Amino acid sequence: MTVVAVVASVYVVMAALRPRAEETAGRAEQLLSTGPSRVRWAGGHVLVAMAGGVVVLAVAGLGFGLLGAASTGDAGMVPDLLLAALAYAPALWVTAGVGVVLFGWAPRATALVWVVPVHAFVVGYLGQILGFPEWSAKLSPFGHVPRVPAAEVQWDALLGLTAVAATLVVAGLVGFRRRDLETK
16 A cells, blocks of 8 residues: 555645646746635645645545456455545655645755655665664655555544644645745
């Protein structure tokens, strides 16, 4: 599921950075002059990014579950693999939060958000093959996700990631509200 979550995080990063693309293209200033607040406009993009990431995870988990159930005859695989995929949602939200905080406070550095999914892939997927130390996985939000269904759901880790994501998003939106738009 780590690879599926990393693929979903690519979507999340692209969607979370859409306001930056609108700003650099010169469309944000025109749109914001028509009435929506900065927080509402950017928050809408963040909501789409976060919800879309969950949809990607759910579709992948459901697909894996249905295929697994069809090949093994065990219908219990469907909810297990759906839960395994959805367990990565808070890590996706943290990824979006990193993008929002960079957009809000350091818009020229938004490309740095790509470090999160790249690190998650390299350490989460290739880490065991390359012999990375286990602590290196904990540098990524994906490293804190329990390996459901092999392990029990650790609600404290998922709630902690959700709290970190919410804090990052709020901080990023506050930063965006306070900074000047880059204009063309």
